[in-house]
Amino acid sequence: MTxxxxxxxxxxxxxxxxxxxxxxxxxxxxxxxxxxxxxxxLHVLWTAGMNLLSGFTGLIPLxxxxxxxxxxxxxxxxxxxxxxxxxxxMPLGAVAAAVVGVVLGLxxxxxxxxxxxLSSLVIQSAxxxxxxxxxxxxxxxTGISQIPAPTVTLPGLGxxxxxGVWFEETLAVAAMLAVLVVWRVTRSRWGAYLxxxxxxxxxxxxxxxxxxxxxxxxxxxSSLLAGMGGAFYAHYVAFVSPRSFDVLTSLNIWLMVAFGxxxxxAGPIVGAVxxxxxxxxxxxxxxYKDIIYGVLIVLVTVFLPAGVxxxxxxxxxxxxxxxxxxxxxxxxxV
Amino acid sequence: MDALLLIGLSVVxxxxxxxxxxxxxxxxxxxxxxxxxxxxxxxxxxxxxGGLLVWSLVTGWGMSPLLAAALVVAASVPFALVLEKGxxxxxxxxxxxxIVYLVVTLGLAQIFAGIFxxxxxxxxxxxxxxxxxxxxxxxxxxxxxxxRLLVLSIALGLLAGLFVFLRLHRVGRALRAxxxxxxxxxxxxxxxxxxxxxxxxxxxxxxxxxxxxxAMAYSFDLTAAWSMAIVAFAIMIVGGPGSxxxxxxxxxxxxxxxxxxxxxxxxxxxxxxxxxxxLVILLVKPSGLFTR
Numbered sequence: 001m002t003x004x005x006x007x008x009x010x011x012x013x014x015x016x017x018x019x020x021x022x023x024x025x026x027x028x029x030x031x032x033x034x035x036x037x038x039x040x041x042l043h044v045l046w047t048a049g050m051n052l053l054s055g056f057t058g059l060i061p062l063x064x065x066x067x068x069x070x071x072x073x074x075x076x077x078x079x080x081x082x083x084x085x086x087x088x089x090m091p092l093g094a095v096a097a098a099v100v101g102v103v104l105g106l107x108x109x110x111x112x113x114x115x116x117x118l119s120s121l122v123i124q125s126a127x128x129x130x131x132x133x134x135x136x137x138x139x140x141x142t143g144i145s146q147i148p149a150p151t152v153t154l155p156g157l158g159x160x161x162x163x164g165v166w167f168e169e170t171l172a173v174a175a176m177l178a179v180l181v182v183w184r185v186t187r188s189r190w191g192a193y194l195x196x197x198x199x200x201x202x203x204x205x206x207x208x209x210x211x212x213x214x215x216x217x218x219x220x221x222s223s224l225l226a227g228m229g230g231a232f233y234a235h236y237v238a239f240v241s242p243r244s245f246d247v248l249t250s251l252n253i254w255l256m257v258a259f260g261x262x263x264x265x266a267g268p269i270v271g272a273v274x275x276x277x278x279x280x281x282x283x284x285x286x287x288y289k290d291i292i293y294g295v296l297i298v299l300v301t302v303f304l305p306a307g308v309x310x311x312x313x314x315x316x317x318x319x320x321x322x323x324x325x326x327x328x329x330x331x332x333x334v
Numbered sequence: 335m336d337a338l339l340l341i342g343l344s345v346v347x348x349x350x351x352x353x354x355x356x357x358x359x360x361x362x363x364x365x366x367x368x369x370x371x372x373x374x375x376x377x378x379x380x381x382x383x384g385g386l387l388v389w390s391l392v393t394g395w396g397m398s399p400l401l402a403a404a405l406v407v408a409a410s411v412p413f414a415l416v417l418e419k420g421x422x423x424x425x426x427x428x429x430x431x432x433i434v435y436l437v438v439t440l441g442l443a444q445i446f447a448g449i450f451x452x453x454x455x456x457x458x459x460x461x462x463x464x465x466x467x468x469x470x471x472x473x474x475x476x477x478x479x480x481x482r483l484l485v486l487s488i489a490l491g492l493l494a495g496l497f498v499f500l501r502l503h504r505v506g507r508a509l510r511a512x513x514x515x516x517x518x519x520x521x522x523x524x525x526x527x528x529x530x531x532x533x534x535x536x537x538x539x540x541x542x543x544x545x546x547x548x549a550m551a552y553s554f555d556l557t558a559a560w561s562m563a564i565v566a567f568a569i570m571i572v573g574g575p576g577s578x579x580x581x582x583x584x585x586x587x588x589x590x591x592x593x594x595x596x597x598x599x600x601x602x603x604x605x606x607x608x609x610x611x612x613l614v615i616l617l618v619k620p621s622g623l624f625t626r
Contacts, residue, residue, distance in 0.1 A: 296440070
């Protein structure tokens with residue numbers, strides 16, 4: 001990384017963090033907008049996890065929403081039936097999602113490209129069927145409603161439910177942590193391995209790097225974030241049904257990553273911020289959400305394979321006089 | 335004994351009809367995949383579109399189901415041509431196009447799902463057609479609606495026609511040549527892009543035919559689209575991508591599985607078994623069972 005980029009980058013990150021923390025407070029009086037802000041943070045978290053796989057490893061995990069569903073259902077059941085604290089249940093749910101993700105994904109990880117994506121589609125369909133037909137834990141298509149908000153115990157102040165602006169701030173922090181984790185992973189040696197695997201897994205293997213192992217690690221972290229997001233989603237929205245975690249949800253999270261720019265850190269954030277609020281902002285158009293997202297999937301694939309940020313980034317770097325830009329994926333699709 | 339016979343006959347007829355329709359849709363999907371490398375994830379929505387259009391023509395305009403079905407299947411040709419011209423052909427030369435196509439067609443599927451739920455989904459949640467051929471025939475003690483007999487014969491006839499076409503007709507043979515080896519086919523003077531376009535149109539037409547036949551035989555709802563998409567993919571993968579024979583055999587196997595499972599348990603278990611079968615084949619022999 002060149003020095004000339006350092007200042008704008010740090011300034012940008014500081015600005016973004018400040019903005020993310022200030023936004024919930026700014027709209028705190030208007031619950032509707034505050035809710036959209038919260039949902040957007042959730043999607044930032046989800047896209048970070050999806051990006052680690054689809055952007056940096058080149059695998060498109062269409063079972064992502066199913067894993068989020070596992071995180072959500074495990075957490076909700078622990079909290080509502082077993083009376084476990086959300087703050088203990090949520091990590092357990094996330095780990096459950098990650099374990100299921102790795103166990104189910106492990107055989108599929110040997111596959112590449114289309115065959116991996118297809119088997120992830122199969123796994124997603126199977127998970128959706130499980131959610132619908134095991135109503136003991138999910139209440140089937142009726143869904144689970146009135147999921148309580150997490151409670152926080154502060155020394156000296158007693159116990160209170162995490163609601164309103166505090167919940168949005170928590171989601172903001174969670175989203176930032178997720179982005180931070182993905183940033184750390186991809187800037188490390190591991191990250192270099194992941195990119196090497198994406199670019200040419202046969203060559204990477206030949207160089208003595210254990211391709212499957214690094215794919216599994218990426219898969220674990222990605223699924224962990226999916227499950228964590230699912231747990232937060234359930235307790236934030238207070239309602240989950242199998243439809244919240246179906247294949248279209250996976251596809252839409254993928255769309256946000258691809259729209260922003262796969263394999264960049266900021267791209268998925270851009271994608272989530274632009275696309276996640278659409279169905280809520282355009283209330284009258286809610287029914288057409290699927291059409292809008294579907295059209296965007298087609299358009300992004302045809303015209304903007306590198307994504308909004310991914311197309312902007314090289315120009316930005318050139319303007320700032322930075323060194324030759326790192327290769328941004330997208331031109332060759334995966 | 336009579337009860338057993340009745341159940342047996344019901345399983346056989348349901349298995350045959352479901353299997354034939356599965357086989358038809360999967361054949362359409364596999365033709366397109368074999369030729370273009372396009373795994374059409376929107377096949378379930380095309381299937382649904384065929385069924386819904388027939389339903390509209392019959393219930394809205396009072397058209398006879400058979401005429402409506404013929405019109406809808408004919409209309410699938412310009413539909414496929416427009417889609418090919420406007421979208422599909424842009425990726426013909428992309429090396430990893432199967433994954434690009436999977437994503438694009440998932441996008442298409444989402445568009446259609448959105449259109450259906452915001453139009454048809456508002457009107458009703460169950461679509462059924464009047465009998466195309468009223469009355470029943472008795473197979474021993476088993477009453478069999480004549481419409482379903484008609485549907486079964488048309489489906490089997492179409493499959494047979496498809497076979498004959500692919501084996502004997504010049505274009506069908508060129509199509510199979512492209513399945514096997516694009517470069518060699520091109521060297522032998524086959525217009526590969528022309529075959530791509532033709533394969534897409536033919537495959538779409540066959541899927542539409544499957545949808546209209548299904549709509550004539552059974553009442554359906556909008557969820558049938560996604561399950562059909564998954565089942566067609568499962569049949570294609572298990573039977574071997576590009577193998578029409580594979581999709582016919584596995585389609586019938588899956589159809590009978592569905593019919594048998596439905597007698598004892600929730601049909602979802604059948605869907606589950608397709609998913610498992612597909613996953614196993616993907617991991618063990620991704621080229622499928624019927625490819626050489």
